[in-house]
Amino acid sequence: MVYETKIWLILSLLFGASYMQHFVYGKPQVPCIFIFGDSLSDSGNNNNLLTASKVNFKPYGIDFPKGTTGRFTNGLTAIDIIGEILGFEDFIPPFANIGGSDILKGVNYASGSAGIRYETGKHLGVNVELGLQLQHHKIIVDQIGTKLGGDQKASQYLNKCLYYVNIGSNDFISNYFLPQFYPTRRIYKPEEYAEDLVNKLSQSLKILRDVGARKFVVFGVGPIGCTPNAIANHGSCIEEQNDAAFIFGTKLKSLVDQLNSQFTDSKFLFRNISSDPFDTSHGFKVVDAACCELTLNATCTRDKTPCHNRNEYKFWDGFHPTSATNKLVAFNSYFSSNPNIVYPINIQHLLHSS
Numbered sequence: 001m002v003y004e005t006k007i008w009l010i011l012s013l014l015f016g017a018s019y020m021q022h023f024v025y026g027k028p029q030v031p032c033i034f035i036f037g038d039s040l041s042d043s044g045n046n047n048n049l050l051t052a053s054k055v056n057f058k059p060y061g062i063d064f065p066k067g068t069t070g071r072f073t074n075g076l077t078a079i080d081i082i083g084e085i086l087g088f089e090d091f092i093p094p095f096a097n098i099g100g101s102d103i104l105k106g107v108n109y110a111s112g113s114a115g116i117r118y119e120t121g122k123h124l125g126v127n128v129e130l131g132l133q134l135q136h137h138k139i140i141v142d143q144i145g146t147k148l149g150g151d152q153k154a155s156q157y158l159n160k161c162l163y164y165v166n167i168g169s170n171d172f173i174s175n176y177f178l179p180q181f182y183p184t185r186r187i188y189k190p191e192e193y194a195e196d197l198v199n200k201l202s203q204s205l206k207i208l209r210d211v212g213a214r215k216f217v218v219f220g221v222g223p224i225g226c227t228p229n230a231i232a233n234h235g236s237c238i239e240e241q242n243d244a245a246f247i248f249g250t251k252l253k254s255l256v257d258q259l260n261s262q263f264t265d266s267k268f269l270f271r272n273i274s275s276d277p278f279d280t281s282h283g284f285k286v287v288d289a290a291c292c293e294l295t296l297n298a299t300c301t302r303d304k305t306p307c308h309n310r311n312e313y314k315f316w317d318g319f320h321p322t323s324a325t326n327k328l329v330a331f332n333s334y335f336s337s338n339p340n341i342v343y344p345i346n347i348q349h350l351l352h353s354s
């Protein structure tokens with residue numbers, strides 16, 4: 001955690017809190033984080049669901065302190081790392097397994113294969129789509145109301161939490177671009193599909209706001225056409241998938257701008273996780289192949305030993321980034337809250353230390 005300390009000394013913090021708070025009181029910059037999303041954030045919600053989209057087996061979690069948890073990567077997810085940067089000592093617990101945890105610090109509702117649309121990913125089995133994630137959040141909000149002594153008090157408390165919304169990839173790769181299972185591509189042009197997704201996401205953000213949310217960070221979709229799975233199937237990046245993700249990001253950015261002007265009591269941040277897929281700066285040597293041996297469905301083969309130089313791989317399995325990549329995403333997401341940021345220290349060192 002030395003690297004974070006150095007950064008804290010130099011930089012001001014998200015949403016204007018001061019670094020002194022972090023040091024003097026050891027207090028996180030926000031009291032709570034609620035996480036909505038898919039396998040990029042899932043930390044075990046799918047483990048007991050009837051679905052092929054679950055990874056509670058080795059080598060998943062090989063670099064995670066507690067081993068296999070249901071995270072779709074070798075170590076930490078991006079939101080795990082953002083939580084650490086924000087000062088949380090514990091990971092935010094998955095909704096499916098909150099037993100004993102302090103829900104006042106937040107809950108993770110994310111579910112592998114889930115999308116903004118209900119039907120997304122359902123060819124793999126059950127998942128918790130965004131709509132159901134919102135219903136789960138309402139259950140938690142009620143429990144927080146009971147703990148704090150009323151809806152008003154709950155709402156005041158929830159105003160201070162961070163709402164992390166990173167969802168949409170599956171609406172493309174496990175829906176629009178799987179015409180053998182889903183009709184959406186025959187119904188919508190790419191522009192129309194993105195428009196519809198963004199409208200649905202907008203409704204969800206407003207529902208969250210109605211139950212107390214005021215601080216949001218909303219993510220675009222990365223270059224889904226350049227995953228090892230896409231490259232293996234197509235021989236090169238699938239540009240129409242990248243184009244679709246790009247359109248979605250552009251529309252989502254406009255939505256965020258619009259919400260910021262419409263709701264002056266709320267703050268919405270847009271984060272773009274698109275970058276050059278073949279960028280080998282930051283110490284990445286393998287950007288187009290998975291670190292683990294893959295099954296036909298592009299997940300890691302159970303119990304097979306993965307690559308050793310995991311920090312040099314951008315991808316862990318056919319779809320999911322390694323925790324080295326997640327670190328980069330987390331740092332960029334956090335620090336781009338300051339557009340004028342000049343990295344004060346060697347980011348390479350940060351990325352490859354644990």
Ligand SMILES: *[C@@H]1O[C@H](CO)[C@@H](O)[C@H](O)[C@H]1NC(C)=O
Pocket residue numbers: 051052053054124295296297299
């Ligand atoms: C992938 O296939 C393996 C067996 O080959 C199966 O155990 C697993 O559930 C499948 N996962 C997905 C996401 O389809």
Ligand SMILES: *[C@@H]1O[C@H](CO)[C@@H](O)[C@H](O)[C@H]1NC(C)=O
Pocket residue numbers: 249250251253272273274275276
């Ligand atoms: C996201 O980043 C990519 C790559 O840098 C850029 O081409 C694109 O315009 C960005 N999208 C938005 C909405 O900012």
